[in-house]
Amino acid sequence: MPAELTSELRKGNRLALSRVLSQIEKGSEKSVRILESLFPFTGQAHKIGITGPPGSGKSTLVNALARQLRTLENHPKVAIIAVDPTSPFSGGAILGDRVRMQDLQGDKGIFIRSMASRGALGGLAAQTEMMSQAFDAAAYEYIIIETVGAGQSEVDIVNLAHTTIVVDVPGMGDDIQSIKAGILEIADILVVNKSDQLGADQSVKHLQNMIAMGYRGLRYAGGKHRLSATMPQKQEEVETTGWVPPVLKTVAFDGTGVDKLADEIVKHGKYLKETGLWTQKAESAITDTLRKLIQSTLYQQWRQTIPDEELEDIIIQVLQRTLHPHQAIKQLLSYNKITRN
Amino acid sequence: MPEKKIRVLVAKPGLDGHDRGAKVIARALRDDGMEVIYTGLRQTPEMIAEAALQEDVDVVGLSILSGAHNALVPQIIQELKDNGQENIVVFLGGIIPEDDIQGLLEQGVHKVYGPGTDTREVCKDIRSAVSAEA
Ligand SMILES: Nc1nc2c(ncn2[C@@H]2O[C@H](COP(=O)(O)OP(=O)(O)OP(=O)(O)O)[C@@H](O)[C@H]2O)c(=O)[nH]1
Ligand SMILES: [Mg+2]
Numbered sequence: 001m002p003a004e005l006t007s008e009l010r011k012g013n014r015l016a017l018s019r020v021l022s023q024i025e026k027g028s029e030k031s032v033r034i035l036e037s038l039f040p041f042t043g044q045a046h047k048i049g050i051t052g053p054p055g056s057g058k059s060t061l062v063n064a065l066a067r068q069l070r071t072l073e074n075h076p077k078v079a080i081i082a083v084d085p086t087s088p089f090s091g092g093a094i095l096g097d098r099v100r101m102q103d104l105q106g107d108k109g110i111f112i113r114s115m116a117s118r119g120a121l122g123g124l125a126a127q128t129e130m131m132s133q134a135f136d137a138a139a140y141e142y143i144i145i146e147t148v149g150a151g152q153s154e155v156d157i158v159n160l161a162h163t164t165i166v167v168d169v170p171g172m173g174d175d176i177q178s179i180k181a182g183i184l185e186i187a188d189i190l191v192v193n194k195s196d197q198l199g200a201d202q203s204v205k206h207l208q209n210m211i212a213m214g215y216r217g218l219r220y221a222g223g224k225h226r227l228s229a230t231m232p233q234k235q236e237e238v239e240t241t242g243w244v245p246p247v248l249k250t251v252a253f254d255g256t257g258v259d260k261l262a263d264e265i266v267k268h269g270k271y272l273k274e275t276g277l278w279t280q281k282a283e284s285a286i287t288d289t290l291r292k293l294i295q296s297t298l299y300q301q302w303r304q305t306i307p308d309e310e311l312e313d314i315i316i317q318v319l320q321r322t323l324h325p326h327q328a329i330k331q332l333l334s335y336n337k338i339t340r341n
Numbered sequence: 342m343p344e345k346k347i348r349v350l351v352a353k354p355g356l357d358g359h360d361r362g363a364k365v366i367a368r369a370l371r372d373d374g375m376e377v378i379y380t381g382l383r384q385t386p387e388m389i390a391e392a393a394l395q396e397d398v399d400v401v402g403l404s405i406l407s408g409a410h411n412a413l414v415p416q417i418i419q420e421l422k423d424n425g426q427e428n429i430v431v432f433l434g435g436i437i438p439e440d441d442i443q444g445l446l447e448q449g450v451h452k453v454y455g456p457g458t459d460t461r462e463v464c465k466d467i468r469s470a471v472s473a474e475a
Contacts, residue, residue, distance in 0.1 A: 087372070090371060094379055098380045
């Protein structure tokens with residue numbers, strides 16, 4: 001059955017692709033085998049992360065961008081992974097990004113998949129990476145991943161992308177900025193959407209200033225505050241040839257500025273390939289995914305070796321301070337061996 | 342192995358412009374732990390089937406207030422079948438005359454809900470219908 005799904009996916013069967021995505025989301029045994037067989041056919045797609053504050057127009061922009069990318073030479077296929085938060089109370093989710101992507105429904109060269117953020121095996125980033133692999137093997141040339149720019153998991157996701165787009169909207173002044181500094185630092189391209197509204201030029205200027213400051217900081221302070229330890233290549237990226245993130249203005253609902261955005265994405269892709277950063281990014285994405293998978297797999301394996309009551313019992317002992325956390329770890333890790341032998 | 346989340350497409354086919362009912366049911370399903378894909382107003386049968394295919398949903402919930410259910414519902418069910426998704430459980434909510442209900446059920450609709458239905462009932466029905474399919 002997995003073999004059949006795989007070959008159907010490769011042939012362009014969209015239902016097979018959709019079912020593979022579900023298997024990946026479930027983290028099933030089957031999905032592991034499917035991904036193994038798809039892996040040799042991956043590595044071609046250009047992964048684009050789009051993040052930014054809630055309501056900044058990301059989905060509307062993705063809608064316009066996907067259409068624009070479809071008009072490029074050879075009409076490349078475009079996949080969209082739209083992530084929305086899971087409700088912490090019920091574990092359910094309302095995934096509403098498709099509402100803004102209605103223009104894309106009639107185009108069979110575009111595939112939109114909505115995804116809830118929590119409960120992913122090995123974390124959200126590992127999951128979107130594996131879903132990207134399925135799209136990649138199904139010959140989608142561009143994979144756009146939309147997430148709300150809120151925290152570390154979003155940063156992790158966009159770190160897996162080749163090109164990261166951070167979306168902002170015109171602010172109310174220089175000191176009120178919706179984008180946090182940490183998010184700004186991961187941008188390859190900055191977009192001021194809703195630039196039909198007042199203050200767009202001011203926002204552009206402000207972002208350009210922040211970027212300029214970031215670069216000076218990089219040169220004179222070793223770049224520590226711009227660069228996270230997980231993305232050392234970014235440092236080189238700036239130091240070698242210097243991709244300076246452009247700041248673009250868009251009006252997502254009428255498409256203004258979106259052609260320029262598509263151009264910059266293509267340009268950034270070429271730049272990554274010319275500098276060897278494309279391969280480096282792929283490597284770091286794979287290493288990162290591997291590391292997370294190992295963590296979650298080991299955790300799950302270990303968790304199965306120990307009954308709930310036993311775990312609770314040990315936690316209680318730690319809470320009562322009759323057992324030190326170090327001793328607890330020792331007991332927990334060796335529980336299986338002790339009881340079986 | 343984490344249990345698979347039930348995925349539901351909530352769609353509003355046809356031309357009427359009210360999605361309050363659809364949004365109420367979407368929230369109720371979310372609060373019951375399901376993943377709800379909401380697609381917005383004025384969906385054609387083809388668009389609904391296409392979204393169901395891309396999202397690999399277990400359930401399609403339709404909300405129709407316009408009175409066009411007898412035309413729209415069979416088309417949607419046919420499109421789902423054509424895509425190879427005859428397993429999808431289809432629910433219908435809205436203002437549906439008593440006389441039409443039997444015919445719709447025969448077309449393959451799992452259940453029809455009138456205005457004022459207790460959303461807990463809908464959640465329960467969905468859970469049992471999906472586990473019966475699996
Ligand atoms: N004025 C103006 N409104 C826009 C523009 N782009 C999007 N909007 C509106 O902004 C609202 C939010 O748009 P979305 O595309 O849903 O924003 P989002 O960032 O995807 O929202 P979340 O996914 O909920 O975080 C909608 O009402 C859009 O119509 C724009 O360029 N100008
Ligand atoms: Mg959105």
